Amino acid sequence: MSTVPLTGTRALTVPVKLKRRRLLTPVGRISLGFVAVVVVAAALAPLIAPYDPDHVDLQNVLAGPSAAHWFGTDSLGRDLLTRVLFGARTSLIGPLIVVVGSTVLGLVLGLVAAWRGGWVDAVLSRVFDFLFSFPAMLLAILAVALFGKGMFAPVLAMTIAYVPYVARLARGLIVAERARPYVQAYRVLGFRSNWIAFTRVLPNVVPTVGAQSTLNFGYVLADLAALSFIGLGVQAPTADWGSMINESRGALASGDLLPTFVPALVVVLVVVAINVIGEELSDRIGGNFS
Helix, strand or coil: CCCCCCCCCHHHHCCHHHHHCCCCCHHHHHHHHHHHHHHHHHHCHHHHCCCCCCCCCHHHCCCCCCCCCCCCECCCCCEHHHHHHHHHHHHHHHHHHHHHHHHHHHHHHHHHHHHHCHHHHHHHHHHHHHHHCCCHHHHHHHHHHHHCCCCHHHHHHHHHHHHHHHHHHHHHHHHHHHCCHHHHHHHHCCCCHHHHHHHHHHHHHHHHHHHHHHHHHHHHHHHHHHHHHCCCCCCCCCCCHHHHHHHCHHHHHCCCCHHHHHHHHHHHHHHHHHHHHHHHHHHHHHHHHC
């Protein structure tokens, strides 16, 4: 099997046939397209939403789907489609901040632990073990108790909670990468250790870590929606998928399912789509390059 000439990085020694393979299956591409539509709709919500998300219309309380209200209305007569579109903004920005923050911190800490080794690795590994002992939801609830309800406290807690997952994965990958011949070749040639770590080793583990972080996005989205549902996350009247489910619980008693079903279904579909994308990326990137 022909390969690209060796230039010192693993990314350039992957067989050409592997590079030509599609990263996503048809199901994965459909999932990616669905997530892209949701993201674009969230970004354009002020332009495409038919109503103001906080507009109360007591004459159309719990109305069913119609030409005026495609998804119907909630217990205050607010348009469900509009609130789903605006709710996507708050529901997606929180997980994005958590994933970006935990991925950056986890990569840096994992690199330091694996590259320095010795007591540095031992101390950081114990810190990771300590953080692993606290479930993300528990940390988020403790953060709310300290800083109050809203998005800030849960997002901060979730970021801290997910750092050890990324750091542990990055550390294992970098330990394996450090033993590869090209790293020793760079050392023999006199390149600085930090330069090798950040410019040659780190780029080779970022794709695998990124695939895992895609999965984390789905988990965080579900966790933050759950916190909003129990009243600890985004607060009313701000549109958020979790808080929309919480606000519509009373409508269930009268048999009106749409105010609860619509935001719940959106959460499920987005989480499933993101998990499909993450699983396929992990199978292909992690499976081939780890």
